[in-house]
Amino acid sequence: MTLWLKRLVPVAFAILILIQLIRPSTVNPPIDANREIAAHLMVDPGVQSIFSRACADCHSNRTVWPWYSHVAPVSWLLASHVTRGRRHMNFSEWGAYPVEKSSKLLDEICKEVQDGDMPPFTYTPCIPHPS
Numbered sequence: 001m002t003l004w005l006k007r008l009v010p011v012a013f014a015i016l017i018l019i020q021l022i023r024p025s026t027v028n029p030p031i032d033a034n035r036e037i038a039a040h041l042m043v044d045p046g047v048q049s050i051f052s053r054a055c056a057d058c059h060s061n062r063t064v065w066p067w068y069s070h071v072a073p074v075s076w077l078l079a080s081h082v083t084r085g086r087r088h089m090n091f092s093e094w095g096a097y098p099v100e101k102s103s104k105l106l107d108e109i110c111k112e113v114q115d116g117d118m119p120p121f122t123y124t125p126c127i128p129h130p131s
Helices: 003-021 045-059 074-088 091-096 099-115
Strands: none
Touching (some): 045 074
């Protein structure tokens, strides 16, 4: 092993340990059942199952944080995806959306499912995602 590699390995290991101290929040916001999508729309049980299994972790306040969501740098990527997903559309906050926005979101859901655009490409290569 060359000298530079002998020095690089401990430094890389130390950096990997130190970045564990930078932890994004994995606390889910409170859930109000009256604001969830099921309280406002008749959702087919099959569709609700798909929403729960494949969409809820990023698009609701019911995120199930897997063990690797506590390991940097994957934790940063996962927290970023959840934050952006909730900001774009949140099934737990559906009742807060104006009718026009919720209608537009439903159209977008259909289009994205038909086009295969969800989950995003940057999410699937390194993170197991149920479909």
